[in-house]
Structure formats: C-alpha cells, structure tokens
Amino acid sequence: MSNPSSTADNILDCAQTLIVAGGYNGFSYADIADVVGIRKASIHHHFPSKVDLVRTLVSRYREEAEAGIVALEREISDPVEQLRSYIGYWEKCIMDASAPFCICALLAGELPLLPDQVSMQVRAHFRSLAGWLTSVLERGVAQGRIHLNAPARVEAETFMATVHGAMLSARAYGDPRMFATIATPLIERYAARH
C-alpha cells in the first residue's frame, strides 16, 4: 500500500536533512544510499545527477514555503501576527532540530560554487521571501499597526537577514534558543512608537 513514488520522496527528505547539515558539497549519493537503504545506482534512477536532485529538492522546498505563506495569509490577517507566526515556525523547527536551517540560506553561502540551476532557485527564494515580507510590512503600515524607520523594502531585507543570521548564531553557539532571543524582539520593534 506504499505510495509508488515514496522512494523518490525518501531520497529528497534524506538529501534535505543532509544538506541542512552541511550544504551542497557536504553530502554524497553514498550518504543518501546508506540512510534510505538502497544502492547508490538506484538514486540515479530517480535523479540522474546530483544537480537534478538538488534542483528538485530546492524547488519542492520553495513550493512548500510558498504554500505555507498562502496558508498563513489565509489563517492570520494581522500583519504583526503573521510575522510572529513566521518566526514561530522557524523557532519550532530549530528547537526540535527537525529542520534547523533554511536550505536556501545555507546554500546562499556556497553560491559561487553552486550549479547555475540551483543558484537561480536560491536567488528566487530570497527575492520571493523578501517580497512577501515587504508586502506584510506595507500592509501593517497602511493599517497603522506597524511603524517603520526605513522604506518597507529595506526593513524587510533587514528582517530576513537577521532571521538568517539568527539561524547561523544558533548553530554557532550550539544553542537553539539563540534563534528566538534574536528573532522575537525584531517584531516588537515595529510595534514601538517613535
């Protein structure tokens, strides 16, 4: 009764875990084969090359992220609460170590070495995430719930950069709580009157 395409999904899931741990050059087909329980050659049947695998992986990741944002927009209307929910999502992922890093943020570090097909997806993720954050901040300003000191686009880029840096610090310190320590006050700042 297992899903006929579950092996491909298992491979992607495994590759994602491995990539979160150490980036594009930090894992091999052999690593995946060991975890999934099939032979190296069988992975090539599902994903002819490593580029195919990672491109598919990042593409799936982006689709899930977009879907997550759509759901968040549907369920929460207040812009400040949307940001809180976004931060809360990552806080949970990092605290339970289920996905303690955004793969696009991690891959961005290796960008000069990435295959074009992958780097394009990484750039696209940055653009779309920054775009969404900008729209949330603009809506918050329009509703009088958010007060900014810089253009919404700049504030959005700063917000995103700080979130990515917070992931880095949580990892560097070996302390998952560091993420929330940095990220949570970010939102309160927008609520403060100036």
Added chain:
Amino acid sequence: MSNPSSTADNILDCAQTLIVAGGYNGFSYADIADVVGIRKASIHHHFPSKVDLVRTLVSRYREEAEAGIVALEREISDPVEQLRSYIGYWEKCIMDASAPFCICALLAGELPLLPDQVSMQVRAHFRSLAGWLTSVLERGVAQGRIHLNAPARVEAETFMATVHGAMLSARAYGDPRMFATIATPLIERYAARH
C-alpha cells in the same frame, strides 16, 4: 629576498579565498596547488592535513580580527563611530570583493560537519565578536550616545546576526551594495530617541 615563510602565507591566503567562496568542503589541496604554483604534496609539507591548514587559517583570521578591533578601539573613541568603522570595513571588503564574507560566518553554516578543532575556533569567534559588540553598546549607553530597547547582549547578538545575514543577502542577490543597504541603518537605530 622573499620571506622564507611566504609560501605558507600564500597557501593560507589562497585557502582563505577559496574557503570564502564555498566553505570547508568547497576546496581541495589540488585547487590551492594550482593557484599557488606548487605541487599538492608540497602543501602537506607546510600543513600536514587539511584540518591543520584550516585550523591555522581560522586562528590567523581570528588574530587579525582581534588586532583590528584593538586598533579600532585605539583610533576611535566614540562607540557609534566604532560600529560605523566596523561596518565600513566589511562594506569595503564586500564592495571590492577582496573578502566578501566572514569565514567564520560561512563555516558556521557547515558547523555540524566541521572537524572539532575548526568548529571550536568558529564558536570562539562568535563569542568574542559578540562580546566586543556588547561592550561597545554598553559603553555607548553609559555615555548617553546609544539608546537600546533590549539588553546590550541581545542587541549585540542581533547586530552580529544582521551583519552576517547581510553578507548572505549580498551574495544571494549578487549585489554587494545590499550589504550596506541592510547594515548601515542598523547603527542609526541606536541613535534614535524612543
């Protein structure tokens, strides 16, 4: 008349450039040999193993960073100007592409895969940088030049995380100006009255 130890330095310089481009697993002894113009085996004469090489590299990097901060403390007394100088340093490095990423920030992404000797140095860099930033902010507060909304330590960690995230964004967008766009307003925020 060349410095007898210049080859070792050349190797370190080259390795640093390569590591900035793609992290620990993104370069090889063969890459260094090609650039420096010696054979692979000769690198092993100076640095017996890759771990030795990168440990030495990060150690040198940290010493230079500490020395830079000492010089900065000596030349500039105003805390706000110290932060401006720190950001300005990185802005220059990123704009002229001479060193467009902090190697410790980059290595932090791969931390779970790094040899212990390297990961310890990376952690130490994060601690000492955050420590210095905390002291700058505290001094600024004591002098009435800086106003904070959170404890100095938290503000310092946020500052550092945002700077690292700004490096990531500049790389992801392929636009070195993105660094200053994000990092420069950071300092102005401390000057704002609340």
Added chain:
DNA sequence: GACTACCTACCTATCGGTAGATAGATAGAG
C-alpha cells in the same frame, strides 16, 4: 651534515555517474 622546501610518484578511499542484468508489475493481442 642537518635542515628546509620542494619535487615525482604513488597510495587508498571516495566522488558522481554508467552499463547491463534481473525481478516483478502491467497491459495488449491472440
């Protein structure tokens, strides 16, 4: 003569990837 810095030549392990076989499911054609 010891030491330093480099070399050639080589090692084993692993990398991403390929070739060809096999077993099982499926689907038409008679």
Added chain:
DNA sequence: CTCTATCTATCTACCGATAGGTAGGTAGTC
C-alpha cells in the same frame, strides 16, 4: 487465459576523476 512486450525499480559491477595523504628523493642553505 496465456503469451509476449514493455516498463519500473532495483541490483552488481564497474568507470575515470579526484579526494586527502605518504614515501622517498633532491637541491640549496645554515
């Protein structure tokens, strides 16, 4: 219903290239 052809997913066995690393030699220098 059965025979045959095809497809899918996996396997074993292998490829050339490259990884980090070693052994042993050589030319120059203190």
